[in-house]
Amino acid sequence: PRVDGDWEAAARKLLREVKDAVARKGNTGGPGSASLEQLRPKLTSYGFSNTTDSWRSSYVALSVPAHFPSTGEGQKNKIRSIPNLVRYLTHALGEASEDEEDEDDDDDENDDDEPEAPTAPPAATPAAPTGTARRALVLPRAMDLA
Secondary structure, rough: OOOOOHHHHHHHHHHHHHHHHHHHHOOOOOOOOOOOOOOOHHHHHHEEEOOOOOOOOOOOOOOOOOOOOOOOOOOOHOOHHHHHHHHHHHHHHHHHHHHHHHHHHHOOOOOOOOOOOOOOOOOOOOOOOHHHHHHHOOOOOHHHHO
């Protein structure tokens, strides 16, 4: 669903910041790697909230801000890891782009000024070996060896 357009700029910026943090610190789950707990100040500044009491990695269940697209209802749709967060943001932004493209398509129907370039014919495949060359590739049968 489309929501307030301001969320898109915020989502793009957050996605970039999360990816930068993962690139700097990694996301292995080990000490010093990027985690939702470390990203807490950034996430809460964008309006994300944790529905549990702990920000530790196996307890986090993030809800998205009200002005962002919904993840769906229920606990299973909560964001629980950095890969979940990246997937959510990427998917939400992808949906937003598709909605804009759909709107643009309506405005300029039949605006094909340039014909599409013809595609190249498929490359010829080499012929399979024939005759004696083909027999050389066949292993002898057990009765031939006896």
